[in-house]
Amino acid sequence: MINTDIAIIGAGPVGLFAIFEAGLLKMRCHLIDYLPQAGGQLSEIYPKKPIYDIPGYPTIMAQELVDKLKEQAAPFHPGYTLGERIESLEKRAEADFVLTTNMGTEIHCKVVVIAAGLGCFEPRKPEVENLEKFENGKGVSYMVLDPEHYRNKKVIIAGGGDSALDWTIFLADVAKELTLVHRSESFRGAPDSVSKVMALSASGKINLLLNSNLSTVNGSTNLETVTIINPKTNEQKIVEADNLIPLFGLSPKLGPIEHWKLNLDKNAIEVNTEDYSTNIPGIYAIGDINTYKNKLKLILCGFHEAALMSHSAYKYINPGVKYTMKYTTVNGVNEF
Numbered sequence: 001m002i003n004t005d006i007a008i009i010g011a012g013p014v015g016l017f018a019i020f021e022a023g024l025l026k027m028r029c030h031l032i033d034y035l036p037q038a039g040g041q042l043s044e045i046y047p048k049k050p051i052y053d054i055p056g057y058p059t060i061m062a063q064e065l066v067d068k069l070k071e072q073a074a075p076f077h078p079g080y081t082l083g084e085r086i087e088s089l090e091k092r093a094e095a096d097f098v099l100t101t102n103m104g105t106e107i108h109c110k111v112v113v114i115a116a117g118l119g120c121f122e123p124r125k126p127e128v129e130n131l132e133k134f135e136n137g138k139g140v141s142y143m144v145l146d147p148e149h150y151r152n153k154k155v156i157i158a159g160g161g162d163s164a165l166d167w168t169i170f171l172a173d174v175a176k177e178l179t180l181v182h183r184s185e186s187f188r189g190a191p192d193s194v195s196k197v198m199a200l201s202a203s204g205k206i207n208l209l210l211n212s213n214l215s216t217v218n219g220s221t222n223l224e225t226v227t228i229i230n231p232k233t234n235e236q237k238i239v240e241a242d243n244l245i246p247l248f249g250l251s252p253k254l255g256p257i258e259h260w261k262l263n264l265d266k267n268a269i270e271v272n273t274e275d276y277s278t279n280i281p282g283i284y285a286i287g288d289i290n291t292y293k294n295k296l297k298l299i300l301c302g303f304h305e306a307a308l309m310s311h312s313a314y315k316y317i318n319p320g321v322k323y324t325m326k327y328t329t330v331n332g333v334n335e336f
Contacts (some may be wrong), residue, residue: 287306
């Protein structure tokens with residue numbers, strides 16, 4: 001169980017900046033994100049893309065911005081739960097929310113801030129029967145959180161993009177036996193990565209199954225075997241596996257948030273522009289996930305929203321307590 005003042009759903013740039021703004025007001029934050037690292041789209045989709053509209057930076061690379069935001073937030077010692085998705089939200093007491101993830105992690109907080117960008121990035125799952133039976137620690141996962149988990153295991157990776165190629169190269173020296181399954185003969189990833197994977201296959205370091213699809217997954221409690229089929233020849237191959245990692249990319253979805261009785265406009269959360277609060281007291285939405293008249297989906301607008309949200313959250317957590325804002329040029333940044 002985790003206790004914090006503010007639980008922030010989404011560890012993208014706006015969520016990271018909210019840590020800093022809340023920290024100035026002596027409120028502790030804990031961030032939750034389904035992706036395995038902080039940074040949201042910036043880290044997952046375009047880490048090397050230049051950004052031109054961040055004040056003070058004529059140009060800054062996306063991952064560099066994430067790194068600087070994490071450095072800025074570090075004095076306030078935020079907590080992170082990464083690689084897990086919020087499944088439920090419950091109001092248990094007058095001033096307490098409880099968030100529960102798909103892995104059973106509970107986060108208790110006074111305020112919930114939804115900074116989920118375009119929504120929860122969910123994996124594109126292959127159409128394989130009973131795949132869900134082996135999720136949540138039973139053999140099937142859609143991202144690599146800890147490479148050491150696959151040490152001396154029999155692992156199957158499915159996919160043909162950069163992520164599948166990169167993890168095949170990395171885990172070739174970790175796994176006991178590694179198989180890469182791809183539906184085509186050509187890959188979508190970087191040519192250098194393709195060359196390395198082909199070399200690993202030629203040397204017998206990995207098993208490479210091209211023109212192949214996942215067919216069935218089998219096992220009693222945990223994953224034991226995966227059946228792979230060549231759709232051209234209908235030839236089937238049963239491969240022993242401790243772990244299956246389908247890497248077919250991510251797609252943004254609102255996810256469980258749409259069931260929380262928030263006022264929604266399509267896939268965005270309606271907010272009050274005075275403080276970016278939602279229709280539920282104690283829940284705020286900042287960044288691309290919210291909507292209001294004349295909304296601009298810009299990172300710098302999300303930063304502004306994070307600042308106003310933090311001052312409102314302080315009043316919500318500390319009713320009746322007077323606070324006088326002081327500039328950081330006067331007070332500096334005092335960690336806690």
